[in-house]
Amino acid sequence: MHISIRHKQVQIEDRTFRYLFDNSPLYEDRKYLEARKKGSIAMSELVELARLARINYALFFMPFDSLAPMIEKENEKIFQGFSGNFTISIRGKKVNLNLVRMVIKDLKIKQTFIRKYLGAGNNPHPKYLVNSSRSVAEQAQCILDKIDVSLKDFRATKSKPAAMMYLIDKLEKQNILVALETSTNMPQNMNRAKGVSGVYVKDKRFPYLFIANEGQQDFESGAGRKIFTIMYLVVCMFKGESKMVSLNDIAKESSDDEIYQIVEEMLLPINDLPRKTIYNLEDIDKLSDNLKLTGRAILVRLKHVGLLTDEDNYWVLMSSLKTRFERSQVAQRTAIKEGKSRYVPNVPQNIVAYHGKAFVSILKSLHSDGKLTQRQINLHLAYGRGDIRTSDVFKKV
Amino acid sequence: MERTVYLVDNMVICSKAIVPYIESDFFIKNVWIVDEVVYEARNSKSINSIKKLQHHIEVKECERLKEIVQDCVEKFKILKLYEGCADAILLATALAINDSNSKQSELQFEQIKPILVTQEKGIRTSCDELKIDWLSQASFIRIAKHFTNT
Numbered sequence: 001m002h003i004s005i006r007h008k009q010v011q012i013e014d015r016t017f018r019y020l021f022d023n024s025p026l027y028e029d030r031k032y033l034e035a036r037k038k039g040s041i042a043m044s045e046l047v048e049l050a051r052l053a054r055i056n057y058a059l060f061f062m063p064f065d066s067l068a069p070m071i072e073k074e075n076e077k078i079f080q081g082f083s084g085n086f087t088i089s090i091r092g093k094k095v096n097l098n099l100v101r102m103v104i105k106d107l108k109i110k111q112t113f114i115r116k117y118l119g120a121g122n123n124p125h126p127k128y129l130v131n132s133s134r135s136v137a138e139q140a141q142c143i144l145d146k147i148d149v150s151l152k153d154f155r156a157t158k159s160k161p162a163a164m165m166y167l168i169d170k171l172e173k174q175n176i177l178v179a180l181e182t183s184t185n186m187p188q189n190m191n192r193a194k195g196v197s198g199v200y201v202k203d204k205r206f207p208y209l210f211i212a213n214e215g216q217q218d219f220e221s222g223a224g225r226k227i228f229t230i231m232y233l234v235v236c237m238f239k240g241e242s243k244m245v246s247l248n249d250i251a252k253e254s255s256d257d258e259i260y261q262i263v264e265e266m267l268l269p270i271n272d273l274p275r276k277t278i279y280n281l282e283d284i285d286k287l288s289d290n291l292k293l294t295g296r297a298i299l300v301r302l303k304h305v306g307l308l309t310d311e312d313n314y315w316v317l318m319s320s321l322k323t324r325f326e327r328s329q330v331a332q333r334t335a336i337k338e339g340k341s342r343y344v345p346n347v348p349q350n351i352v353a354y355h356g357k358a359f360v361s362i363l364k365s366l367h368s369d370g371k372l373t374q375r376q377i378n379l380h381l382a383y384g385r386g387d388i389r390t391s392d393v394f395k396k397v
Numbered sequence: 398m399e400r401t402v403y404l405v406d407n408m409v410i411c412s413k414a415i416v417p418y419i420e421s422d423f424f425i426k427n428v429w430i431v432d433e434v435v436y437e438a439r440n441s442k443s444i445n446s447i448k449k450l451q452h453h454i455e456v457k458e459c460e461r462l463k464e465i466v467q468d469c470v471e472k473f474k475i476l477k478l479y480e481g482c483a484d485a486i487l488l489a490t491a492l493a494i495n496d497s498n499s500k501q502s503e504l505q506f507e508q509i510k511p512i513l514v515t516q517e518k519g520i521r522t523s524c525d526e527l528k529i530d531w532l533s534q535a536s537f538i539r540i541a542k543h544f545t546n547t
Contacts, residue, residue, distance in 0.1 A: 003459065005454065005455060005456050005459065006455070008455075008456040009456070010456045010459040010460060010463075012463070043454065043459075047432070051436075056476065056477070056478055056481065056482045057482060058462060058466050058469070058476055058482035058485045058486065059466070059476075059478070059482075061459065061462045061463040061466045062463075062466045062467055062470075063467070066467050070470065070471075070478070071478070074478050370440075371440075373439070373440065
């Protein structure tokens, strides 16, 4: 690989060049791919790309054999607290952390940035219930109280997306930040991270919860599933378990999972569920609308608490819900493929959804104080991919 | 004939104490601000004056950077993975100037003596290791004051 400076060239290791960019948000950037193909890049362009990718450009001059172990060591530090060596086991299913590595790294960088500008003390919630001897119901109530969530207010919201935003607002007031995956302005493409519902990225002051979009285009779609994931990760945080979760896997065999039990207890206390001999799809849909969760979560809960005892009734309903969900997924994929999707991304809204209102508010105040330039804001919010209208983003917070 | 070039780091060039001298002939003739320092100083009120002193990176400096970058990370600890690289570039620039001096010595061209101006302990230690002269901000201002007054 050659770097050209005023008609002269300096050689660097190709492996170093690729390694640094492939592990950065710009791994699919057109200019990077072109340079890789050509085997050369102008110094000014390298510096510009490196700054956008948050790479210290002096590192391009390092031998690969020295650089790689150093970066790996740094990554270990960044990802410490996750069980296993970059691979998380979710009840037997292995999900490689590499698939969400850049998102986690990005959120870690955000946590460091916020710590620098906000003088908040330690967040009291992480590990608050670690090794707790309280009952599941007591722990559920304790968490709801701590994050100041009223089930009545939560359910009184006009829709599931509104209920999700209610929860996020409540969490952000406790300095628990929530990042929703969106279809634009992400540090990495999540297409390969199938099966991941969410990740809890621990931090003593500003824990981040990342909620995957699971194939949806709009971050507000599938809000019922996301609400459950958010609360699952909140419980993980209170219990001190830093992990990545896959909702499907949990739902299948969750009766002995204390975290799952606490989430069910928080969102679906037994007294709020109707007792019936046989439930039909209409009952489940109505409950789903009223309780702001998926029909599937309600069905599983009815079974767990012994209100739905008829196995046939359970499996027929589960199969109907599954078919309906799969059909909607297929319809969405087809619409995208055929260019018939009506979804038009709202970039400023997506940016706020991923970064979180709390983080964007900090940037807004630093920008108005003249401490961050437009370019730096662009780097933080859009990873340098095209200029964003800061004022449009800031209007959303 | 020997001429001194002062390679000034970000903290010093953005200091208020520098403001009275930054547009002086002494600065224009003798002070080099490397690209990365200019970038780091982009929010400084003096950025327009700083840009006039900008020294663009060249191939010979990149070659020197290749040699010292690993030490900058592991030994001198002045280069962090996710922070700027101005300190390493300053060292590489000083080393490249020294290389040019040794090549030119027999031809009796003008010799340039690089002096790094920094308040950072880590950079001063690195300079000592690499046999690069350095000055504190106070000493540099005394020199600037002297030449500006005369």
